[in-house]
Amino acid sequence: MLKVAEQAIEAGMKVLAIGPRSKVPDTRFCRRGWKDATDDIANVKKWLSTDDRINLAASTFGSGICVVDVDGPKGGRAVREIAKLPRTRKSTTPNGTHRYYRYDGDLGGSITKFRPELDLLLNTYVLLPGSKHPEGGTYETADFGAPIARLPEPIADAIRAYRKKTDRPKESSKGRSGFRSGQRNNRLTSIAGALRRQGLEEGQISTALLAVNQSHCRPPLAVSEVERIAHSISSYAPEHEGLFDFMSNLTPRDVHFVWEPYLVQGAVNLLEGDPNVGKTYLLCEIAAALSSGRSLPGQDRGEPRNVLFMSAEDDPETTLVRRLMRMNADLRRISFMRKFLRLEEEVFEHIERHIAEHEVSVVIMDPLLAYMQSGIDMNKANETRPFMARLAELAKARNVTIIALRHLNKADKDKAIFRGLGSVDITAAARSAVMIGLHPEDDQTRVLVHIKHNLSERGATLLYELDGGDRSKGKVPKLVWRGESDLTAEDLAHKSNKVGRPNDASQEAQEFLRRALRTGERRIKDVVRDAERRSISDRTLRKAARTIGVVKKGQTWKLAETPL
Known part of the structure; x- marks a missing residue:
């Protein structure tokens, strides 16, 4: 050959x-x-x-x-x-x-x-x-x-x-429905994905898309653009292709890391912790180091990497970009989503195209549960497993490192690995997981513990501090590493009951409501659902709403000071 x-x-x-x-x-x-x-x-x-x-x-x-x-x-x-x-x-x-x-x-x-x-x-x-x-x-x-x-x-x-x-565009009848400008590419891509999952090849997909383009797109896309969509989607294996094989046909694949041994390349990784322990600061530090090629603890300086930072909680302009600048990130290599979207299949396809076009090698999701497809019960393994499998498929197919943040529940567990919100299958699907907590003897020091390590030895426990911050002056703290420790995840569990944002559950709920409603009114059931994902009960949430004077208007809530 x-x-x-x-x-x-x-x-x-x-x-x-x-x-x-x-x-x-x-x-x-x-x-x-x-x-x-x-x-x-x-x-x-x-x-x-x-x-x-x-x-x-x-x-x-x-x-x-x-x-x-x-x-x-x-x-x-x-x-x-x-x-x-x-x-x-x-x-x-x-x-x-x-x-x-x-x-x-x-x-x-x-x-x-x-x-x-x-x-x-x-x-x-x-x-x-x-x-x-x-x-x-x-x-x-x-x-x-x-x-x-x-x-x-x-x-x-x-x-x-x-x-x-x-x-040649076809004349469209008055009032005919179809895919209009701004919808055409997305709708054809979605159709192509469905056809590919049924096992159709590029030629068959292209023929079908050209027919849909002429009959439904207003006006039709250029043929070259339709064929580009068909070709792009056809690069993915259909669901049934290669379903079975023999071990003798496999070539052993080496395991690679973007931060050894904590973050596995081409796999899903979890970063877990209670509120107010600096999880997002740590994600910003990781993004900054990887984008600039700066070394993280235990590794040598590497090649700069492109990062997609997806955050459903922190505003990029007021929060994330300031933290990334403070940590000397290469902002040209860090992209973000301007609009929050749950990871339905069509959104997965948008992300995959972005990864391919911009050579993204790291995807950060903060928090994971916010991006789960609508209708999924996070506590049921049979519902979370397909979503996690789709994430793992994306990671492997594009050889990207997915870092997903997950909050902890407030229940006492025998093992720290079981404390993450939602089904234990979420943890099972990840190849590596780290837990963040406060030092049992020093609230100013954060602790990173490697709690799951399928593809490596357990990494050393690391200490870090958020140094030099002053919220009253708008000064963002800098993350400073403080060496290794003998602390374990179980040591952090004894401290976790004292941790909150702030410690009191009602005040935590109040802070959550102020963030959730800062952009205007929202449906109550959506706010309740998001609060439950952060382990805030319905009763505590509604009590907090009354305390801070949340205004109820029909089936929606808004902050009192937010204009209608």
Whole structure:
């Protein structure tokens, strides 16, 4: 396969690593899919030396090369009706042939089902000879070094005529419903995701999206944009693909960390603690260190990383950015969501695109439970497990480190690992978890304890302080590390009953209400639900509402000083 890869590169194409017996990019080598295709044969050699079972594909993006994909006798007759194909570089597929041709100008993206059993593959990638088809069979060639001929002009004209026909917006009837500007990309992406999960391939997804685009989008998107959506979504494996396999087909994968051993790369990690112990300050310190390449305790200085900081509690402008600046973060590498959205499947897809486009390697979620899909009971394992599995899938597929903050409940537990709010399955799904608490003998010192460590030895307990802050003057404290300790999570448990924001439960509820209602009125049931996630009971919350003079208007609450 290495010789074939060299011939593809010499012709002006790039080469892409594809999973064994798959058409999906192998994220071990090409993390961003086709965007990581290479024209350096040394990279291809490295891929094959790591796993010689992988498939290879030729990327035709921007190369001026297209592939005429002929499947069976019908495809042969269909292409002959347009033009006689000249001899050219060719490979044999399990169902027909791939013929490579050069063309001039812009012919757009692939056209699937251009004629019966005839696809025209442009600005995409195709499996190279030596690759194994997912359904059996091998791509072969007699001479892949043969010259690449010019695409017959009648075929180029047929492509242009097709573009002109499908790019023309249809007249919309007065009052017809559809996907309007601002909705079109999201709706088509959601449809493409649903089709991919059913096992449909890129060509089938593209055909379906083009039909929906013409019938429902007002006005229709450009064909090239629709095909881009289909191609992007098709890079993900469908749910049933590779459901079963044999251990003998696996290559052992090394475990990597962004902060060894506390934060595992490509996995979900938890950061847990009571209120008012500096959890978000610690998240800001981690984001600042990773974005700037600064070392965290126990590690050497590393390469700067891009971070997505998702916070449902702290305002980016008034809180987060000030803390990050105080901790010398590289703000150019830290992105955030301007709007709070629960992680429904469509939002997952937005996040995955952001990760791919901006090369994000760390995602922070503060707090985790706020982002759970609507309708999930956080205390039921059968409901939280699919959500956590989806997070883990995102982490592994994109090789990103997810750091999820979780509050602790107020119940006494025999083991600290069981004190996190919600089902114990949340903890079970994480590969690493740390707990934050106050030092039993010094309220000014915070303690970080490694309470779960599936993929490493337990890390040392670390101490830190929030130094130099003055809230009255608007001065943000700086997080300062104070070395290691012999304290355990159980030592922190004895201190936890004294911790609150502030200590009194009623005052904690009052502070929560002021934050929850600071932007205006909200539905009471939504506020109650969010309070329960912070282990504030309905009774305590309503008592606090009366104490601070929360105004009830129908089924909503607002602060007395907030204008209607």
